[in-house]
Amino acid sequence: MRYAMAIDTKKCVGCSDCVVACQTENNVPIGYCRDWIVEVTDGTYPQLEIEIRSERCNHCENAPCVRCCPTGASHYEDGGTVLVTHHKCIGCGACIASCPYDARYSHPDGYVDKCTFCLDNRVKKGEDPACVSVCPTKCMYFGDLDDPNSDVSRVLKMRKWKTLIPEAGTKPHVYYLI
Amino acid sequence: MKEEIITSGRMNPYIDPHLNIWHWQIPLYLFLGGLAAGILFFAALYTIQGKQDKYRTAVKIAPFITPFILIIGLIALFWDLKHKLYFWQLYTTIRFESPMSWGAWTLMVVTPLSFIWCALNIKVIFPDWDWKFQWVKEVEAFFRRNILVISWILLIFSLILGVYTGILFSAFNARPLWNTSILGPLFLASGLSAGAAAIVLLSKDHFERVQMAKIDLIIIAVELFLIIHMFMGFLASTQVQIDAANLFLGGPYTTPFWLFVVMLGMVFPAILEILELRGYKMPHYIAPILVMFGSLMLRFIIAYAGQESRWLY
Ligand code: SF4
Ligand code: SF4
Numbered sequence: 001m002r003y004a005m006a007i008d009t010k011k012c013v014g015c016s017d018c019v020v021a022c023q024t025e026n027n028v029p030i031g032y033c034r035d036w037i038v039e040v041t042d043g044t045y046p047q048l049e050i051e052i053r054s055e056r057c058n059h060c061e062n063a064p065c066v067r068c069c070p071t072g073a074s075h076y077e078d079g080g081t082v083l084v085t086h087h088k089c090i091g092c093g094a095c096i097a098s099c100p101y102d103a104r105y106s107h108p109d110g111y112v113d114k115c116t117f118c119l120d121n122r123v124k125k126g127e128d129p130a131c132v133s134v135c136p137t138k139c140m141y142f143g144d145l146d147d148p149n150s151d152v153s154r155v156l157k158m159r160k161w162k163t164l165i166p167e168a169g170t171k172p173h174v175y176y177l178i
Numbered sequence: 179m180k181e182e183i184i185t186s187g188r189m190n191p192y193i194d195p196h197l198n199i200w201h202w203q204i205p206l207y208l209f210l211g212g213l214a215a216g217i218l219f220f221a222a223l224y225t226i227q228g229k230q231d232k233y234r235t236a237v238k239i240a241p242f243i244t245p246f247i248l249i250i251g252l253i254a255l256f257w258d259l260k261h262k263l264y265f266w267q268l269y270t271t272i273r274f275e276s277p278m279s280w281g282a283w284t285l286m287v288v289t290p291l292s293f294i295w296c297a298l299n300i301k302v303i304f305p306d307w308d309w310k311f312q313w314v315k316e317v318e319a320f321f322r323r324n325i326l327v328i329s330w331i332l333l334i335f336s337l338i339l340g341v342y343t344g345i346l347f348s349a350f351n352a353r354p355l356w357n358t359s360i361l362g363p364l365f366l367a368s369g370l371s372a373g374a375a376a377i378v379l380l381s382k383d384h385f386e387r388v389q390m391a392k393i394d395l396i397i398i399a400v401e402l403f404l405i406i407h408m409f410m411g412f413l414a415s416t417q418v419q420i421d422a423a424n425l426f427l428g429g430p431y432t433t434p435f436w437l438f439v440v441m442l443g444m445v446f447p448a449i450l451e452i453l454e455l456r457g458y459k460m461p462h463y464i465a466p467i468l469v470m471f472g473s474l475m476l477r478f479i480i481a482y483a484g485q486e487s488r489w490l491y
Contacts, residue, residue, distance in 0.1 A: 016187065031189075031191065033190065037187040038186045038188075039185045040182065040183070041181075041182070041183040042180075043181070055188075064350070068275070068350070069278075070276045070278035071271060071279070090262075090265055090268055091261030091264075092258070092278055093199040093200060093260065096193070096197070097200065097352065100351065102193045102352075105191070111261045167416075168351060
């Protein structure tokens, strides 16, 4: 089993509903976020292109954050999701420095926190992650890459996609449809 | 003009607008670790070579500061942790992939060794010292019999400690400035140089001072070579590493780096040392203090600049 997410940059309007849904679902402290919107404007005026992405931890297959964690607090969980065991984390910040996407933050309680794909609170109950289920344009797909019939496998077969900074060698599990 | 504008809605503390998770504690810890590694390396080396009497300060006196600086370093590291009560988790496992992990273990080897080293030489500082209990005397005698074994362990672990202070940074490919394997040898050299400088500073023996100053000169030359090599590597690499190098070549860190680290911390003390070796009289403490200052600044500047260097996507 390999959990993955595909996000359609052609459909995303940057409304930030996913950001708020995540903050509510996961009790993210005020002033912090586990997912966020990025807008990239590219080109020469008036020929401008805009890409809107909802970003989060990529649950990398070759995750530098897991590699550099001295205690094993950062680890691979079921389906390749990358999680942090709070009571093992010493708050050294090595994983924060190691993530090329800056997807982690230091929780005010001391441990490090980030996107969990809502693994325990939703996915294991058969629901989609909060961000996926709330998106008003239905631009996100979640599922198991090893299951050819999952939403995410099907849409990745049909559409062109990219991952973020593939040259960093992290093998992301969040795909962007382009 | 073709442009790319990236706007992000993320504003997490310590992350945005650029990473600033590590503050003064980490570079201070790395400097103290490197300095202790340098001092203990020379102490072990001259013991193995049987030159304890020629290099009395290096072997018997300078090591007395290492337990203190190692402990201050560990306090600084502890200070920087954000989930302090769970500190002990660091010592429940060894993860060789994680420099933070094997570095912490290296310190757990080097720190007790530095205490043992001082205990064995305590009579040099306090001639009337008496261990009082018979069993302590027996333990001391045991260590004294095995001083060569201890020296070899110390030699190897001080090198590991010195190199670790650089590898801690270079293991992060997310920060292009840090992601160069030159940082390991460069920080090791900088630690050895600071160690040699500390010995020059403490020594009252002319022969020892001259020898250590000569060694320091060679190490400074190696450091300058490594720095040039590092920039050549960056400039011949990908755009993110070119951008990282530009932080020092016209960017915000240009003056602090070239002035404090290279000029004041390496070139100037090297000139002073050469003049002194040629027989010019000058206060002998200026060059070693500058070398140690440069070594400290190197850590600070690399730590802070590295957190500003990133991938843009
Ligand atoms: S995106 Fe960052 S935090 Fe998430 S798995 Fe990859 S390296 Fe780790
Ligand atoms: S901050 Fe916590 S999760 Fe991150 S590397 Fe350190 S111990 Fe591991």
